[in-house]
Amino acid sequence: MTDIESIFETMRNALSAGPVRIKEAVDEGRKIVGCYCAYTPYEVIRATGAIPVTLCSTSDKPIAAGEEHLPRNLCPLIKSSYGFALTDTCPYFHFCSIVIGETTCDGKKKMYELLNRLRPTHVMQLPQTYATESIALWKAEIERLARRLETELGVTITESDLKREISKRNTERRVMGDFYALSTLNPAPLSGLELNLVNEFFKVSFGDEKALELVRELTKALRENYEEGERRVAPRKRIIVTGCPTGKSLEKVFNAIEENGGTIVAFENCGGIKPNYELVDETRPPYDALAEKYLGIPCSCMSPNNKRLDLLEKLVADYHADGVVDIILQACHTYNVETFLVRERLKIPYIAVETDYYQSDVEQLSTRMGAFIEMMN
């Protein structure tokens, strides 16, 4: 049997090596483009030869600094993102020449106005509904992004550049999709914490072929070992995590679930399935195909957002879920309001937990998750 642990170990090491790799790329003359959100079309950035990177936004450390300019009752993700930039403690922000933002939620779009004073910030005007006219608007915005990047980085994006990057990103999505599908097995072949590790690893893979190959290798090894009878995770209540984007500071919720009798089998959030389950249509003109794909991401800033409910319903069936945990960051109105509809739609136990990036509610989370899982027995 393949040694799964050593693959995870390699991935863990890659996480801390991310900033160094970006510095090396910069030294070699590559440009870095900072991103925050799943709506950012990576393909366009990559077509310029630049590297799109996810900027730091999931630690409580820079929140106090962020609060010097931002109101306290704002989503921690926004305060953290801005705080990182302000204190110059996110290595990726440090190296990026431009930041791409979107008008997703109110807090973010207003924060970008301030961020623009620290680093050029290009804000894409995101239409908030999935309709033909909106797709046309979004296509125009993607083209506007392309022009801005061309000017800013002094390059020209050709159609073949775009097509190449679309195909490459689709491959990445397929590889991640195959990996996610492992957890439809019952009992799950890996824990939610490990699943999260692979998501984090994917974030810092920067389009590297070798990184993608490692995910393929892991998927293959996990499946083969499983078929040979290896059971790394005991049968437990199967949980799907949904809601706001997760990250380091929210691992407390994953721990609370997995220490109290649950296994996370899927992350519907950004950073998990949501931005990756649909591909860009490679047979269509690139900008049209990109607009259709990206506007179709079921984020709560869309109205209505029935697509997220449909996706969740499908995931519950595919992953044989016993319960759904909706993570709501404090002051995230869109996901918070949506909890009512999610609860109504799902036919299985559901709980929404409101939390922030601080670790002070670890005990309370443990009681809530414990009670939620006991409820299923």
Place this chain on the structure above:
Amino acid sequence: MYTIGADIGSVAVKVVLSKDGEWIDGLIAPTGWSPKSSGAEAIAAILDKNGLSRAQISRVVATGYGRNSVDCDERITEITCHAKGARRLFEGSGIRFVLDIGGQDSKAISLDEKYNVSDFLMNDKCAAGTGRFLQNMAVMLGCELKDFSLLPSDIEPHAISSMCTVFAESEVVGLLAQGVDKRALMLGILDSVASRAEGMLRRVGFSAQSGASGVAFTGGASRSRNLVALIERRLGVPLRACEKSQYAGALGAAETA
């Protein structure tokens, strides 16, 4: 077969000794600064009182916020234990909701026909709507917690609009200075707790129909008959509390043992 259920709350430790599922004895002691030692002491005390040794107890189950700090055979959350305890206390009444107001937290639980938890909501982040809020108010008004149970029922509560303990304090000071009847203010304070409780119950599905068979009321605050009356007035259905209500969590733990 003897079992023990220990509910290690933030203010009090409640221990129940049962034999073949029947109540034998119960004991309440202050939690103090160490849930670990007060939990262990309370268990030792109930054993001693009944002339039993730990070896004669087949299982000890702990619940409550301090459940992880005591030595026991199993740990179960207070949500599950309160539901089981309420079922034991009010079996046959057909209750579908449990309201628990303790020292530091409050919770609302909805139950299915078999008394299994179907949904719950906890408030453990903010003092409003918990015993601690009442405790703070009592100190400020120069009275004791028990005085909140001895108020006349024919005075209309004076509405307190601030939910936050800090703001409520200054609001009450202001109202006292304006000459508002202290008893009406105390009732107003209780009614703000009642309003929180009502909100939580409604969010787990309570309505006059779904809750027609009444709501089990557990936790320390259930001893205030004034609070009971105010919540009943808001809900329009009877609250079920009894002298053993405070033991609901421990009883539920003993039950699962």
